[in-house]
Amino acid sequence: MQTALRTSLPETELAGRATFAPHARVVREERQEEHRVQASGLPLSIRGLRKSFGDNEVLRGIDLHIPAGQFVAIVGKSGCGKSTLLRLIAGLDKIDAGSISFGQEIQPEDIRVMFQEPRLLPWARVLANVEVGLGRDRASSDAHARAEKALIEVGLADKRDQWPSVLSGGQKQRVALGRALVSRPRVLAFDEPLGALDALTRISMQRLLERVWRDQGFTAILVTHDVSEAVALADRVLVIEEGRIAHDVTVNAARPRQRGSAELAGLEGSILSHLLSADDRT
């Protein structure tokens, strides 16, 4: 199953490119052009960020700088405020105090979020669902072409005319990823995007996430409860405890990373012991 998934990705990609055959070189050049011009990540500065829901103070002063293009994973126990932090970064909830800045004026299309549920429109075919991600460019003449390109990137070009209900959980999540990528975002926030997937699909999705991140260079923020996923994907792992950043761990392992290597396992162990020791104290 795992090898089948691994081999199926490049194949569909090839099939997708074959349809563009006469223009293949042009398309690729355009893509590289886009990389340089607009697909670079944005840096992120957070100062004194606080957020409460009623009497419950969820975030108690977060200070954080994320350089452009970094892959940051945020881990912590449930209820520690990691999802709240992500929602504030994505602009889904209002900030109580403090600030989040991206160093420049940003467009809504520059920041995209991917959730644990794919949140696809069941009454729109796969391609139309990806087009939703274009935001205000939905009506533009190249909307179809851009959505198709995003589908090729996530390896689902052959599913463009399917209803979401016939797709598997992993495929739905890949459509959701295509929808998030189609506007070439500069910050991509993931809220446990792989939490509902089975182990094998999860590993192939992690590879896909890593590949598109390296291709496009956006700043990635991944909230997860899976520490091994965090160390496998991220440049840096933040451990949040009781609304504050308790640990900031840099992961220097070379990419592509070997899952289960001694280096990653060691890091995973030390982060887990941080999390568990916090558990013992309370």
Place this chain on the structure above:
Amino acid sequence: MSLIDSISLPRSIRLPRADGLIQWIVPLAIIAVWQVASVTGFVPTRVLPAPSDVVLAGWKLLVSGELVRNIWVSFWRASVGFLIGGSIGFAFGLANGLSQLSARLTDTTLQMVRNVPHLALIPLVILRFGIDESAKLFLVALGVFFPIYLNTLHGIRTVDPQLIEMGRIYGMTDGELFRRVIFPGALPSIFVGIRFALGIMWLTLIVAETIAASSGLGYMAMQAREFMLIDVVVLSILIYALLGKLADSASRVLERLTLSWHPAFQKR
């Protein structure tokens, strides 16, 4: 694309045909048993005329033009009343589903009116409108209003809030959000309302035409009773059954066309 053409079109045409034969076996068998029972004298024709007599009566009325005229009048009343009541119900359903203010303003009133059986208003309606067309249209519209109102409201309120949040994140305007997320999400529920309303539409019309009318199927049946024409009475009842079935089939076809995304309509 060619993929859709080859999959969805033949499927939607083939299925009704396959069902078409099976679903008529039972009605035809009942008619056959009924005919045999009448011919052998097991059922006296004074109580229930033979199907052949009913067909004969239908043929006579068809030739005289009376049948077509009465069916047309009833059909016209049913559809106009349905359109009026349905659109008002749909409009209130939309307004109250989308706006808290509107819901708080009108929902309680509508719920109170809903609990009055609309046929109880017949004496009042006759006093106000007499027995002309507006009386029948008013009653049908009133009967049709509530199922469509309630189901539209329910459909809109139960649209997945996660999808609405998704739409907002991706920068949909209010209009787009309604067109692409809320309305399609509410559609299955709206269709349930339409099918309920179709049943109520015929019921109301029959009662109204039986009591206060000078044309239409209900009137035809009542007049036949006066002259002891049992075959015409039975004919009217059978026509009601056919028209009801026709309305239901029409809404099913519409459902299948608009809800092709729904797993329930993706039979293989």
